[in-house]
Amino acid sequence: MNSVELISPNNVTANAMIRAIDMIRPQIQAQRPALVAFCVGTQINGTPHLGTSLVQAAFLLAAAARRAFSVEAVVRFGALDNAPYDIQLDPETHHAYQITYHHALGTDGVTELIDKNYRAFFDSLADATGIDYEIETYTEQQSIPAFRAEFLRTQRQLDTIRWPLSPSHGIVHLRLPCPACGWAEKRAERTKLTRLADASGAFTAVCTTCGPYEITVTPEAGPYIDLATLYRNLVKERVLAAEPATLNVMVKGGDWAPGCQLVDAAFAALHGIHSPPRIFTPMALTDTGAKLSKSLIRDNKLPPPPGAQPWMLNATEWNGGIDDYVDAMVWLVRLMLSNPKHFYRSYTTLEVNRLMSTRSVTPTSPPRARHMNLYRRYFDLVASGRKTIEVRVQYANLRNLAAGQYIRFACGTDECLTRVVRVARYTSFDEMLDIEGPANVNPDSPREEQLANIRRIYNPEKEALGVLAIQIERV
Numbered sequence: 001m002n003s004v005e006l007i008s009p010n011n012v013t014a015n016a017m018i019r020a021i022d023m024i025r026p027q028i029q030a031q032r033p034a035l036v037a038f039c040v041g042t043q044i045n046g047t048p049h050l051g052t053s054l055v056q057a058a059f060l061l062a063a064a065a066r067r068a069f070s071v072e073a074v075v076r077f078g079a080l081d082n083a084p085y086d087i088q089l090d091p092e093t094h095h096a097y098q099i100t101y102h103h104a105l106g107t108d109g110v111t112e113l114i115d116k117n118y119r120a121f122f123d124s125l126a127d128a129t130g131i132d133y134e135i136e137t138y139t140e141q142q143s144i145p146a147f148r149a150e151f152l153r154t155q156r157q158l159d160t161i162r163w164p165l166s167p168s169h170g171i172v173h174l175r176l177p178c179p180a181c182g183w184a185e186k187r188a189e190r191t192k193l194t195r196l197a198d199a200s201g202a203f204t205a206v207c208t209t210c211g212p213y214e215i216t217v218t219p220e221a222g223p224y225i226d227l228a229t230l231y232r233n234l235v236k237e238r239v240l241a242a243e244p245a246t247l248n249v250m251v252k253g254g255d256w257a258p259g260c261q262l263v264d265a266a267f268a269a270l271h272g273i274h275s276p277p278r279i280f281t282p283m284a285l286t287d288t289g290a291k292l293s294k295s296l297i298r299d300n301k302l303p304p305p306p307g308a309q310p311w312m313l314n315a316t317e318w319n320g321g322i323d324d325y326v327d328a329m330v331w332l333v334r335l336m337l338s339n340p341k342h343f344y345r346s347y348t349t350l351e352v353n354r355l356m357s358t359r360s361v362t363p364t365s366p367p368r369a370r371h372m373n374l375y376r377r378y379f380d381l382v383a384s385g386r387k388t389i390e391v392r393v394q395y396a397n398l399r400n401l402a403a404g405q406y407i408r409f410a411c412g413t414d415e416c417l418t419r420v421v422r423v424a425r426y427t428s429f430d431e432m433l434d435i436e437g438p439a440n441v442n443p444d445s446p447r448e449e450q451l452a453n454i455r456r457i458y459n460p461e462k463e464a465l466g467v468l469a470i471q472i473e474r475v
């Protein structure tokens with residue numbers, strides 16, 4: 001990292017810790033999880049902007065957790081396909097009705113949107129940080145029995161959580177889209193709970209075009225359930241916090257902090273499950289101190305603030321490719337993560353612009369390289385040049401791996417840069433070892449021992465993704 005003058009005041013949070021990632025150390029100590037998952041909610045309707053890019057610091061937080069706690073870490077994206085795609089008023093009652101992205105575009109349409117706006121960005125972040133990611137849509141999430149059972153549990157205790165979740169009215173909105181056309185009452189004016197049993201809940205509602213309908217929710221897959229934002233977060237977080245071997249960490253923009261106090265109040269009222277750890281990422285602010293809002297500026301309600309560059313509002317305006325944009329964001333977030341007092345604060349567009357102008361990219365900069373972690377015994381073999389074949393399964397972010405690209409292998413703070421000479425794809429580890437030769441994968445270990453070790457790392461479902469033999473040479 002080059003020298004950048006970055007001055008941040010001290011604060012209580014930063015004063016209490018050495019590294020920003022120490023925020024989750026209490027839960028790491030208490031639970032000793034096998035895996036830490038950094039969970040990010042992502043809007044799917046629009047390209048990333050500076051605010052979303054800062055929240056996607058989740059990749060770097062995962063990398064920091066892996067280093068600090070020697071634990072596996074991944075990023076989980078919740079794609080919010082329940083966001084309203086269109087809103088209409090009922091001509092008689094003037095109640096608002098909405099249809100979600102899922103109901104308007106279908107599963108294929110939503111997948112297409114995620115691929116168009118986010119996939120390349122995530123793949124590039126995964127390459128740069130060596131952190132794998134998963135995407136789950138809200139539609140998939142609400143269909144899981146654990147989520148639906150938790151929803152029914154909270155319905156039975158609605159009186160204890162209605163005020164934290166809806167502090168002004170005490171009415172918690174529940175949207176159950178019409179099974180015929182997919183539209184739902186936005187504020188649930190005519191959605192009523194009629195019967196609540198141990199494992200089911202019956203509701204009635206009125207569709208603006210189809211008329212009254214009845215819906216029975218059970219834990220099994222069935223009618224779609226969409227919840228007001230705070231309520232949805234409560235149900236989702238209670239499911240995630242109950243997962244046994246995984247520590248799920250919620251990563252959110254700093255503007256979420258007050259809302260999370262309400263979610264925490266609902267957690268406390270329900271007893272039993274503690275709320276999951278949360279990390280609030282730095283916000284991008286305008287000169288007035290308001291959050292940088294793409295829609296306010298786009299609709300010309302506010303002029304672009306001082307220092308705002310087109311790429312801050314729309315990443316595709318970046319002067320360079322996606323990898324180059326991601327490298328710049330990784331540089332910026334690493335700078336913020338270098339000290340908790342630089343991370344637990346916010347930045348104006350003017351300050352981000354100043355920081356970015358100090359980033360030097362010279363022709364002598366090292367080539368862009370994928371980051372891959374290795375156990376010590378394998379790292380030493382690669383570093384000495386004795387191991388020339390690295391084995392991986394075909395994760396999504398490796399599908400474009402090709403000869404001529406670079407891989408930076410890492411073990412702790414040691415790194416070793418290599419160039420990809422050849423990539424071969426196989427259907428099984430057996431086939432790969434037969435053709436590549438076990439001595440090229442590991443000169444110190446017999447074939448059967450290698451096979452057993454690889455299968456300890458990758459289960460049969462992972463092997464079924466396809467096996468990659470990556471021939472490398474030291475640079």
Ligand SMILES: [Zn+2]
Nearest residue numbers: 178181207210
């Ligand atoms: Zn309808």
